[in-house]
């Protein structure tokens with residue numbers, strides 16, 4: 001089961017390692033950690049955002065429970081690093097672009113705020129959000145999905161053609177690698193350059209392998225639910241505690257992830273003062 005540095009995992013080893021990751025990234029396991037993430041986000045905002053002129057995003061982490069009987073020690077170290085990188089950069093790009101969107105689109109901000117304030121009203125002071133609460137944040141999650149469609153942190157990875165394939169009048173020869181670019185295809189997403197939340201009202205209407213912000217197929221991102229929890233919990237506390245304005249024109253470039261060229265400096269106003 002051991003392998004040399006930089007050696008690729010075989011299909012069987014990938015299944016085994018992925019199985020170990022999924023065992024604690026599946027909803028049944030993550031449900032137990034929503035309160036923990038809630039506490040982390042609240043504490044972070046309290047310590048690092050309230051009353052501070054500058055802010056820095058912190059991505060919430062939980063303990064990862066790898067089973068040593070399934071993975072070697074090397075594999076555990078490698079996968080902890082993988083999760084940190086795969087989970088950190090993607091999520092921070094998503095949060096950055098949601099904050100940019102909410103600053104630029106007051107109507108969307110107002111609707112997200114309404115949904116989150118209604119949720120807040122159902123909670124006692126200091127009570128943590130739960131998995132069930134997150135399932136009710138439908139509008140807010142649609143905002144996140146449409147942000148991911150328009151500015152995906154990463155496109156689903158390259159796939160190698162196992163045989164010659166003809167697609168759209170082009171030949172992809174066996175052995176070539178291809179990457180799906182479907183999010184801006186007008187035949188799948190009508191008027192693709194327009195922000196449109198109705199696209200995600202009925203997710204089953206989106207053809208398979210078309211929305212690929214989390215990839216697709218056997219290597220689809222196993223951190224989808226984890227990303228959903230931390231995004232929703234973070235937005236809940238951000239919008240119920242703050243309003244904000246962008247301090248610069250906010251253009252971005254890809255390197256390879258989409259990054260605002262001047263960062264995303266914002267002026268925060270605690271909602272009590274709005």
Ligand code: HEM
Pocket residue numbers: 018021025082083086087088090091094148153154155156157158212213214215216217218219220221222223224226227
């Ligand atoms: C907004 C957040 C995230 C986005 C947009 C995202 C996106 C992606 C994409 C596009 C892939 C490649 C999938 C493919 O090749 O089909 C991927 C793989 C992966 N992601 Fe995520 N991800 C996010 C969050 C996370 C989080 C929070 C974790 C862990 C806690 C995570 C762990 C992984 C791992 C381990 C893989 C490799 C899976 C494999 O090769 O079998 N991701 N992610």
